[in-house]
Amino acid sequence: MIGRRRPPGRDGIMADTSGPYRILVVDDEPDLEPLVLQRMRRAIRSGRYQFVFAQNGVEALETLNQDDEIDMVLSDINMPQMDGLALLSHIPDVAPDIHAVIISAYGDMKNIRSAMNLGAFDFVTKPVDFEDLRITIERALTNLEAWREATASRERLVALENELDVANKMQQSILPTEFPGQPGFQIYGSMIPARVVGGDFFDVIYLDNGRIGLAVADVSDKGVPAALFMMASRTLLKSAAMGLKSPREVLTEVNDLLYDDNDAMMFVTLFYAVYDPTTGEMTYANGGHNAPLIAHVDGTSTVLPGTNGIALGVMPGMNYDERTISISTGDTVVFYTDGVTEAVNEDGEEFGMERLQQVFTGQPVRDAEASTQAVFDAVNQFAGNAAQFDDITCLIFRRSET
Numbered sequence: 001m002i003g004r005r006r007p008p009g010r011d012g013i014m015a016d017t018s019g020p021y022r023i024l025v026v027d028d029e030p031d032l033e034p035l036v037l038q039r040m041r042r043a044i045r046s047g048r049y050q051f052v053f054a055q056n057g058v059e060a061l062e063t064l065n066q067d068d069e070i071d072m073v074l075s076d077i078n079m080p081q082m083d084g085l086a087l088l089s090h091i092p093d094v095a096p097d098i099h100a101v102i103i104s105a106y107g108d109m110k111n112i113r114s115a116m117n118l119g120a121f122d123f124v125t126k127p128v129d130f131e132d133l134r135i136t137i138e139r140a141l142t143n144l145e146a147w148r149e150a151t152a153s154r155e156r157l158v159a160l161e162n163e164l165d166v167a168n169k170m171q172q173s174i175l176p177t178e179f180p181g182q183p184g185f186q187i188y189g190s191m192i193p194a195r196v197v198g199g200d201f202f203d204v205i206y207l208d209n210g211r212i213g214l215a216v217a218d219v220s221d222k223g224v225p226a227a228l229f230m231m232a233s234r235t236l237l238k239s240a241a242m243g244l245k246s247p248r249e250v251l252t253e254v255n256d257l258l259y260d261d262n263d264a265m266m267f268v269t270l271f272y273a274v275y276d277p278t279t280g281e282m283t284y285a286n287g288g289h290n291a292p293l294i295a296h297v298d299g300t301s302t303v304l305p306g307t308n309g310i311a312l313g314v315m316p317g318m319n320y321d322e323r324t325i326s327i328s329t330g331d332t333v334v335f336y337t338d339g340v341t342e343a344v345n346e347d348g349e350e351f352g353m354e355r356l357q358q359v360f361t362g363q364p365v366r367d368a369e370a371s372t373q374a375v376f377d378a379v380n381q382f383a384g385n386a387a388q389f390d391d392i393t394c395l396i397f398r399r400s401e402t
Contacts (some may be wrong), residue, residue: 020050021141022067026060026075026087027053027103039130049137057082057090064095072140073100074133077111085111088118097148099140103128107243113257116235123235125242132206135178143173170227174234176204179368184277187212188368189335189395192376192388199226199268200337200391201234205241210277213241216335216395217270217289220311229266233258233312237272247272247285248322251309255287255320258313267313271335275327275397282333282397285322287312290338293353295360295371297330303353304333332360332371333397339390343379346386351379368396 025036033053043049052070054060056079064070073091077084084102091100099121104112112123121140124133146169172193179187189202199219207213215237219230233254240253250272258268271292273284284304288311295301309320327333334356343351359371359378366374375394 019069020044020047021071022050022052022069023072023074023137024052024054024060024063024067024070026055026057026073026079026084028055028076028079040134043134056080057084057087060087061090061094064091064098070095070098071144072098072137074103074137075100076103077105077108077115085114085118088115088120092119097151099144099147101136101140109239109243109253112239113236116232117261123239129206135176138177139174143170146170146173170231174203174231175201179204182210182277184400185212185275186368186398186400187214187396188372189216189393190372190376191391191393192339194339194388194390194392199230200339200393201230202335202393202395203234203237204395205238207241207274212275212277213272214275214333214335214395214397215241215270215272216292216337216393217268218337218339218391218393219268220266221264225264225266229264229268232261233268233270237270241272241274245274246322247274247283248307248309248320251285251287251312251320252318255312255314255318256316259316262313267311269311273333273335280327280329280399281324282327283322283324285309285320287320290336290341292336293334293356293360294325294327295332295334295357297328299360299362301357301360327397327399329399329401331399332368334360334371334375335395335397336375337391337393339388339392340375340379340394342390343383343388343392344386345383351382355382367400368398371396371398 036051040049052063054063058081075084075087088100102115102120102123104123104125121143122136124136175191176189187204191200202216205213217233219226219233236254236257240250244250244253269289270287271289273282275282286307287309291306292304293301294304305323307321307323310318341351341353341356359374372394379392
């Protein structure tokens, strides 16, 4: 059986730490239950998931009151008697130690935003892509474990080191761990967190017609506030990307939404690109982030042409430009954060753009994962024993022949 941590139950007794994750699915469509059981059968048979079903919010609250073992709620929004938003508002009173993921109509930003304000962790859209749903569930459960560990040890969070450890786990929990392996391109990304946790994140978003959204970002500030702002930024980005086709429109939408609820006056630099495998073109917009590097098959490299745009969350109503470039077979696009180029060695010298280009100079670019590791190796070798003060993040896109 799959083991995981749980805090004390509602009766004060420590819950069993073994067994599958129990997921409550709330939806009034009668066909959803057999479909979930069929499409998730491998995870059910392996003991990873166990599903419980309810037809509406009223039934869901009754189940939560009776079942202390529920780990997660997956709920539709539009249902009779009690809809998903009303259910979200009641969950903290009944079962505060669970995560919720909502199912929303494609591009329904208003309800998605309301759900996030009510505490939903993430969302999926209809019609449900079960591979995306599985990835979303895994992210939610990973974040849930980090949150439960923090809750179980809250007395030890007085020290800054413990707070940063929680922030680190929250930060890591939303990063992709699986990458699309499709003919014609490769993607791989990773992050090495700093001891002083910042707010780097990257994401790979599955869009319509086989298009792929690629994002890399860096949130201002450090610690738990940065981690929370990072999670909000990533959720808003995903929602806007699935409802809008243009990267500049996506950045405009996310900027305005972040500004509206930004009492802490934080901001995020964000580079967002969309690759269309049918044309080989990549369209991108930049919100104050480092411009990616494009490494060519002949061993040369260039920096992507810039676009106008400041960091997101600073001012409302900002306009962002976008560009479209053609990605040739063998080209590699290197997305990164300033933790790469601004890494310092023991003499205080920065790694810089030239050294990043040298990673790809004069040698054929390898696969995406190997290229990501080559960047990390170069930075680590340069830094030597110098302390790492910022996250080092790299996301690689490579157009391949097959």
